[in-house]
Amino acid sequence: MTTSLPPLEQLAGQPFIVGAGLAGIMTALSTTRRCVLFCPGRLEDVTPPPGASVLAQGGMAAAIGPDDSPALHAADTLEAGAGLCDRQVIARITREGPAIITRLTGLGVEWDRQADGSLQLGLEAAHSRRRIVHAGEDATGAMIMRALVTRVRQTPRITVIEHARARDVVVHDNAITGLRLAISGHELTLPTSAVVLATGGVGSLFADTTNPAGATGSGLAIAARAGAVLGNMEFVQFHPTALSAGKEGQRLCLISEAVRGEGAILVDETGERFTHELATRDTVSRAVWRHMMQGHKIYLDARKAIGADFPHHFPAISALCLAHEVNPVTQPIPIRPAAHYHMGGVVVDSHGRTGVAGLWAAGEVACTGLHGANRLASNSLLEAAAFGSWIGQALDDHAIPAPPAVMPASEGSVPPTPSRPYRQIMSRYAGVIRTGGGLHEGLRQILPDIRTDTGMVCAAILYAALQRHESRGAHFRSDFPTPLATGTSSGFTLPELRGWIASTVETGRTPSLPEHERTPI
Secondary structure (H helix, E strand, O other): OOOOOOOHHHHOOOOEEEOOOHHHHHHHHHOOOOEEEEOOOOOOOOOOOOOOHHHOOOOEEOOOOOOOOHHHHHHHHHHHOOOOOOHHHHHHHHHHHHHHHHHHHHOOOOOOEOOOOOEOEEOOOOOOOOOEEOOOOOOHHHHHHHHHHHHHHOOOOEEEEOOEEEEEEEEEOOEEEEEEEEEOOEEEEEEOOOEEEOOOOOHHHOOOEOOOOOOOOHHHHHHHHHOOOEEOOOOEEEEEEEEOOOOOOOOOOEOOHHHHHOOOEEEEOOOOEOOOOOOOHHHHHHHHHHHHHOOOOEEEEOOOOOHHHHHHHOHHHHHHHHHOOOOOOOOOEEEEEEEEEEOOEEEOOOOOEOOOEOEEEOHHHEEOOOOOOOOOOOHHHHHHHHHHHHHHHHHHHOOOOOOOOOOOOOOOOOOOOOOOOHHHHHHHHOOOOEOHHHHHHHHHHHHHHOOOHHHHHHHHHHHHHHHOOOOEOOEOEOOEOOOOOOOOOOEEOHHHHHHHHHHHHOOOOOOOOOHHHOOOO
């Protein structure tokens, strides 16, 4: 194992895993093959984080309690997903949840436990039982990743390449033949027949987000150019309680759902409680957003329910608040909604395979069918661990041809960067509450950057939101405020997106933005 690029001959033909969050690392640990794990920064980095996994506070959902069952977990997941979940995927993941906790324990994860040694289980919004397993209280992601990174470092068959960013996959006859990437600023192409995208989500396309800076959907753009289908792109989950502090444009610190699970309430500047805190995330986010649009300031008040125990139960959140001069023991915490998780992504089957031979996707970049229109809290870590494990096992059975003759690494042009203020555009027109006119205007403004990765992914989200003439889960349109009788998943390819833009947006057939929607939000 190495953190620098070994001779090209040693890497040719191995499976390549792009992204070193939970999904990517579980893939690497679950295959028995030699493989290469590409990390955008240093594998051990926490600040800045190389991915979202290390930031996860709430925990991992699994039906472990004596009053719980996989069937109950599945029912809660289906309810949150608002009619767009894949029942078979849900059944498989919830059934294997307890075994995944056991496997992670064997890999070195130290879960929080009760005095009798049993797992400590938390409650989060839309869960009917206490089933959230934590590690390090509210530092679950960091604790899981620390244990798994240690295991990766101890596994000689896994080659770690740091400071590496994928640019594109090379495809011939609808099959993967290589990966083009930049390693420490040097552009090169490596031959392979197996690539796993575990590149994370899209939160950093929005002005307010809990995601790390690299969460701009690069894996979605790569998969789309390769010919994969993008699905449910309109469903962006906004977390209702991000710490409303710090400089504009910075990543917002998440105030975990678990704080509300322990009794904290949402109030405005008058101290008035205005919503049910443990409703689904989309419901709470809209309630907070509407109250903000009425001129109110919003706070999460944990003083009565948690009080002096806050630093013990939520040490990481307490430290974040104190760093911004907010003491959650004695003060309500200022909050606002922020882009948090993308339910859409690269459409994959139950084994994580895309429609391109040799291309898999796992974690937030993938659309697996688990989350539907709205992710149930703490299901994402479970999904990442499950699909990472399954893809790793699938790689063992993937027929990898003899490594091709190694040619000098081909140089590729550096992709263009967007020129538009895309984060402000996306937050204004594709935020918590959307309208048809606003979505059209967002597309019009993003059009000059459509050939960049960022512009392409922004356009895909805006396009998908325009096509869904209803409100469902995390997608809410005030011009279509009710759900249709039957929910259907959405999906399209890059040529379909480009064709629609060419025939509609570029020809000026989109309606102009109504006057009442021109005021910035």
